[in-house]
Amino acid sequence: MSxxxxxxxxxxxxxxxxxxGVGAKEAGAEKVAIFERDxxxxxxxxxxxHPGFGLHAFGEELTGPEYVHRWISxxxxxxxxxxxxxxxxxxxxxxxxxxxxxSLGIKKVVAKSLVLAMGCRERPLGxxxxxxxxxxxxxxxxxxxxxxNMEGYMPGNRVVILxxxxxxxxxxxxxxxxxxxxxxxxxxxxWPGGLRRNIAQCLDDYxxxxxxxxxxxxxxxxxxxxxxxxxKVDKNRNPIVGTEKFLGCDTLLLAVGLIPxxxxxxxxxxxxxxxxxxxxxxELLQTTKPNxxxxxxxxxxxxxxxxxxxxxxxxxxxxxxxxxxKFKPGEKKIKVSGGDNVRLYSPQWLSGQSDATIxxxxxxxxxxxxxxxxxxGLYEKRLxxxxxxxxxxxxxxxxxxxxxGDVDEIVVxxxxx
Numbered sequence: 001m002s003x004x005x006x007x008x009x010x011x012x013x014x015x016x017x018x019x020x021g022v023g024a025k026e027a028g029a030e031k032v033a034i035f036e037r038d039x040x041x042x043x044x045x046x047x048x049x050h051p052g053f054g055l056h057a058f059g060e061e062l063t064g065p066e067y068v069h070r071w072i073s074x075x076x077x078x079x080x081x082x083x084x085x086x087x088x089x090x091x092x093x094x095x096x097x098x099x100x101x102x103s104l105g106i107k108k109v110v111a112k113s114l115v116l117a118m119g120c121r122e123r124p125l126g127x128x129x130x131x132x133x134x135x136x137x138x139x140x141x142x143x144x145x146x147x148x149n150m151e152g153y154m155p156g157n158r159v160v161i162l163x164x165x166x167x168x169x170x171x172x173x174x175x176x177x178x179x180x181x182x183x184x185x186x187x188x189x190x191w192p193g194g195l196r197r198n199i200a201q202c203l204d205d206y207x208x209x210x211x212x213x214x215x216x217x218x219x220x221x222x223x224x225x226x227x228x229x230x231x232k233v234d235k236n237r238n239p240i241v242g243t244e245k246f247l248g249c250d251t252l253l254l255a256v257g258l259i260p261x262x263x264x265x266x267x268x269x270x271x272x273x274x275x276x277x278x279x280x281x282x283e284l285l286q287t288t289k290p291n292x293x294x295x296x297x298x299x300x301x302x303x304x305x306x307x308x309x310x311x312x313x314x315x316x317x318x319x320x321x322x323x324x325x326k327f328k329p330g331e332k333k334i335k336v337s338g339g340d341n342v343r344l345y346s347p348q349w350l351s352g353q354s355d356a357t358i359x360x361x362x363x364x365x366x367x368x369x370x371x372x373x374x375x376x377g378l379y380e381k382r383l384x385x386x387x388x389x390x391x392x393x394x395x396x397x398x399x400x401x402x403x404x405g406d407v408d409e410i411v412v413x414x415x416x417x
Contacts, residue, residue, distance in 0.1 A: 007323040009111035010034040011088050014043025015305050016296025016312035017117035018071045023316025025078035029323055033081040035088060035099055042068040043119055047149045050170055056306035091267035095291045112323035113291045115315050118261040120297040125254060132219030141167040141255040154178055156251030160228055161185045162216045166194040168255020173202035183247050184209040186216060186230055188237055191365045194389050195303060225250055258301045268292060273348055276300045280348045283356035285315040293319045300346040300359060303391045339413025356396040362386045362414050369417045374410055386414045
């Protein structure tokens with residue numbers, strides 16, 4: 001049984017993985033292959049038929065399939081190989097891995113460098129600890145989106161949405177378009193989880209009720225969902241007695257967060273950040289395993305697919321340089337820390353080899369003038385507001401980092417002005 005031998009291997013053919021393949025070819029890698037467990041390319045964007053993609057990457061608004069097919073075309077023109085129906089089921093610590101393909105059987109892939117681009121998955125009902133039965137009619141928002149947009153099935157007619165992640169907001173509108181009644185979107189936090197534009201375009205424009213600091217506390221129904229009980233919550237997110245309300249419905253959609261898909265990363269013994277649940281990476285998107293890089297939602301969950309693609313392309317370029325032996329190990333290891341109002345951020349350390357873009361989310365919303373800072377004195381940018389559902393970025397120039405001398409830590413934060 002002959003092995004598959006490549007210069008750069010990429011796991012995952014979503015927006016990060018396809019862009020990584022393009023970046024690797026543009027950086028001179030001769031043999032670049034992307035391995036995808038699905039039968040088609042594009043990942044989640046196959047089912048995102050709404051517009052809103054591509055403004056940063058292409059300067060125009062595209063649907064999800066339009067956006068990803070532009071990247072697929074670029075990858076094919078560059079000579080990237082695609083292996084679909086190829087499930088990676090085992091990783092080795094040196095970056096080699098095993099795939100299972102219905103035509104070829106089991107094959108080992110040996111690569112000089114590897115890019116992890118497996119994306120993320122939705123948090124299911126079982127992770128929420130909601131009492132009640134487990135009837136039919138409960139779906140994650142992404143599963144419902146695939147059923148409606150790609151397979152032509154309607155999950156139900158009377159819908160409650162738990163959580164205000166972007167896919168849930170978009171599905172609220174989509175269900176209205178298909179003739180369903182959306183009883184409301186219920187968010188346990190005091191602020192929305194998704195982009196403000198999606199709240200305006202998907203809820204406000206269609207008169208869909210949106211309830212903050214309320215949640216589902218019980219599920220009703222044996223074979224099919226018959227309803228849910230909702231209640232207001234206190235500052236500790238506990239239900240307030242006396243505020244319970246029963247809603248008769250046949251469908252519950254969950255938009256309660258995304259989790260980076262990192263079983264393979266752990267199998268390769270890549271160090272995982274306990275907060276982001278993604279690999280610890282530096283500004284080159286290199287993990288704690290020098291020959292393994294990671295990009296996109298497998299590292300930290302982004303709100304814009306354009307940024308996912310840009311990070312994927314950068315990871316692919318650096319993986320190609322590593323494969324060619326042109327990658328110089330960093331002489332420094334500068335820790336990146338979050339300030340008082342930043343908990344989620346990436347990268348987690350800098351090697352001092354290039355300019356760095358640091359992505360971050362605030363812990364608490366700031367609804368007035370504020371600023372992104374990277375201390376000591378590396379970056380500052382004014383913002384009109386900062387919200388947990390919207391990612392912000394900071395740019396650190398290599399020359400400014402070098403000018404600091406022997407610094408071993410920098411801090412990113414978003415502060416009121």
